[in-house]
Amino acid sequence: MGRIMALLLLCAALLGAREWSLRIGGMHCIACTLAVKKALLGVPGVRAARVNFKNESALVTADESVTLGAMQNAVAQTGYTITAVISK
Amino acid sequence: MTRRTFITHTAAATTLCLTPSFAAEQKKGPETLALYELRWSFDLSHHGGDVSLWIPLPSRISGFQEILKTGWRTDAAESYESEANRYSARTFYAHWGKSAPSKTLELSLTVALRDRQCNWRPQRICPETIEESKAFLAPSAHLPTDGAVARISALIVGAEKEPLKKARRIYDWIVDNSYRDESVMGCGTGSPNAMLAELEKNGHMGGKCLDMSALCVALMRASGIPSREVMGIRVGESRLSAAFGAGETITKAQHCKVEFFTPQLGWIPCDPADITKLVLKEGIEKSSPRARALAEKFFGFWENNWMALNHARDFDLFPANAQGMLDSFGYPYAEVEEEYLDPFDPASYRYAFRSAKGIL
Numbered sequence: 001m002g003r004i005m006a007l008l009l010l011c012a013a014l015l016g017a018r019e020w021s022l023r024i025g026g027m028h029c030i031a032c033t034l035a036v037k038k039a040l041l042g043v044p045g046v047r048a049a050r051v052n053f054k055n056e057s058a059l060v061t062a063d064e065s066v067t068l069g070a071m072q073n074a075v076a077q078t079g080y081t082i083t084a085v086i087s088k
Numbered sequence: 089m090t091r092r093t094f095i096t097h098t099a100a101a102t103t104l105c106l107t108p109s110f111a112a113e114q115k116k117g118p119e120t121l122a123l124y125e126l127r128w129s130f131d132l133s134h135h136g137g138d139v140s141l142w143i144p145l146p147s148r149i150s151g152f153q154e155i156l157k158t159g160w161r162t163d164a165a166e167s168y169e170s171e172a173n174r175y176s177a178r179t180f181y182a183h184w185g186k187s188a189p190s191k192t193l194e195l196s197l198t199v200a201l202r203d204r205q206c207n208w209r210p211q212r213i214c215p216e217t218i219e220e221s222k223a224f225l226a227p228s229a230h231l232p233t234d235g236a237v238a239r240i241s242a243l244i245v246g247a248e249k250e251p252l253k254k255a256r257r258i259y260d261w262i263v264d265n266s267y268r269d270e271s272v273m274g275c276g277t278g279s280p281n282a283m284l285a286e287l288e289k290n291g292h293m294g295g296k297c298l299d300m301s302a303l304c305v306a307l308m309r310a311s312g313i314p315s316r317e318v319m320g321i322r323v324g325e326s327r328l329s330a331a332f333g334a335g336e337t338i339t340k341a342q343h344c345k346v347e348f349f350t351p352q353l354g355w356i357p358c359d360p361a362d363i364t365k366l367v368l369k370e371g372i373e374k375s376s377p378r379a380r381a382l383a384e385k386f387f388g389f390w391e392n393n394w395m396a397l398n399h400a401r402d403f404d405l406f407p408a409n410a411q412g413m414l415d416s417f418g419y420p421y422a423e424v425e426e427e428y429l430d431p432f433d434p435a436s437y438r439y440a441f442r443s444a445k446g447i448l
Contacts, residue, residue, distance in 0.1 A: 028230070029277060029415040033428050050427055054412025 017047060020060040020068070023084035024075070027053055032080065039074040046071070057086065120203035122392040123156075123446035124323045125196070126338075130420070130439045132184065132191040137425035139191055142405050144319065144397040144417045145169070145178040146199055153396055157198040163190050172406040177398035177417055181407065186425075198446065199323070199395055206388035210352040221349040224314040228402035230277075230415050231302060233310040236284045241310035251313050251350045255358070258307045259387050262300055262360040268368045269294030274432045275344050278302035278317070278401075278416055297344040297361035298416060302401075304346045304360055315348035316399040318357075319418030323443040324393040328382065331369035332362055333393055339434045339441045342418045345390055347399070357390045 024036055033051040036058060040049035045063035052058070060071065072082045132139050141164075148155055160167065164182035171178050184191040227233040233241075244261045245254045265287060276299035283293045283303045293303070301317045308315035322341040326333035334341040345359045363383045367374050374380075400417045410426035419431035420439060429437055 028279065030411045030421075030428050031273075031277070031415075031430075033411065034430050052411060052426075053428070054410070 016064060017061050018064055018066070018088060020058075020062065020071070020088045021086035022058045022060060022071070022082050023086055024051065024056050024058050024080055025083040026080040027051075027056060029053070035078045036075060036080050039078045039080070040071060043070050043074045058082075118448075119327065120392060121448055122201045122324065123448045124199050124201065124395070125444045125446050126199065126323065126395075127442045127444075128195040128197075128439070129442075130191075130193040132193075132422070132424075132438060133189070134438065135191065135424045135429070136186070138186045139184045139188075139422060139424050140407075140409065141182045141193070141420060141422045142409070142417075143180040143182075143195065143420045144400075145180050145195075146197065146320075146395050146397055147171075147176075147178045149396060152202050152204045154200040155197065156200060157196070159196045160193060162193040163188070164193060167193070170406050173400065174403045175398060175400035177400040177403070179406065179417075200448070201323075201392040201395060203392045204357055204390045206353065206356050208353065208388070211354065213351055213354050217354065218351050221314040221355075224316045224349065225309050225312065227306075227309070229413065230279060230402055231306045231309065232281060233306060235281070236288075237280050237306045238310045240284060241307040244307065245311045252353070252356075254311050255308055255313050255315075255348050255350075255356075256387060258304060258311065258313075259358050259360050260383075262304050262307075263363045263374065263383050266293040266295065266300050266303075266360070266364055268296065268361070268364040270368070272296045272299070274298075275319075275342055275416075275418060276300075276302075278344075280306035295361075297365075298418075300361040300364065301344045301346045301359075304358070305348075308346075308348050313348050313350070315346060317401060317416070318345045318347055318396050318399050319416055320345065320394050320396040321418070321441070322393055323395050324445050326391055326393050328385075328391065329366055329370065331366045332391065334443070336442055336444060337440065338443045339439065341441070343394060344416075344418060345394070345396075356388055358388065359386045359390065362386060 030053045033053050037049050037051045040046050040060055043066060045066040046060060048061040050059045075082050146155055162182055164184050167182040169180055182193050244257050248254050272295055276296035278298035280303040283295055283299055287293045305315045305317055320343055321338055322334035322343050323338055345357055347355045347357050349355050363386060366382055367379055372379055398417055402413055402415055405414055410423055411428050422429040
């Protein structure tokens, strides 16, 4: 996981992207990660998203132009919430 | 058929006929026995990265389900069978490293199945079995027994004290108030509270087998009846209705039933969800004689074209996965670079289950 995060950070730095680590609320089973991931990838400018049920978190790589609000709206439309930004 | 196969299959049929472990549930006749050869194929080569795969396997159920053969061929770096989880759910695990050029697995199973029909005659149930059944009264993450579940359970059961009659009231209530919703993915999410919230809002509840079975189990547990979902898969045609059967391709034939326990009869099967499927597929009314007759039959019965996998719910896999607790285990579960692989899309996942009826 650490290597993947490092790789994503490196990619983000090289390509002018930003990495968000988000806390996700409302997931009640592992299959929910699919819906959250799909919602995040549907936001224009989001390049990659990894969602983890156990940690209730998402790691998102996105263009600099992508806002937290856009991701919050997209996730909320599927019945879940972004409850906190862990880091960006 | 080779001589050895014939002997093995004949021995299995004999075992299923004679094993008396569920003495309250005997049913005989050639049509009640069936043999199936199953072949489950996975080709995960196109998934780049580290891949881990957990597959639910059928377990022996004394008198009703005998596993005659389990075999596999794989190029996985690691692969083994295990029952090291809270429910002793039989599991096949395989792991491929990131650089593996090919990631394939072929599982083959031979199972003998028998109809399970409760005859409703009290029998002696050993104290250990009664004690073990109490574990299936407890709530779990997806099976609450308080709040709306407790309130509705009390309304359904009323003043009834007899466990069998309480169970029947709950079963009938689910059949009466739910409908099959084909838009639901897989077997559903199995959330009793979601079902009850929909009932309160719309006056009826839509879902699939895991949704209705989970609600049935939660309501029964709340009324003091040990109960559990049984995940399984349809492996052949039904003698009763096309709605209950499957063809040779059974990749999407998963189905969940319910078992409940009484100290006089032991574990008893029932299946409210399949009645809602019958009504939808045959286009008949729930009040029709056919639907009513099958609803009556499915309280205490399961047919030999369905193979039970496990009754695991809200549990940790072995070896541990990255995503955490699994809510149910009827579909293969895989992670690619620790991310969940969608089992409801077998074409992208690239797995296929096939079944062929054997000769007994």
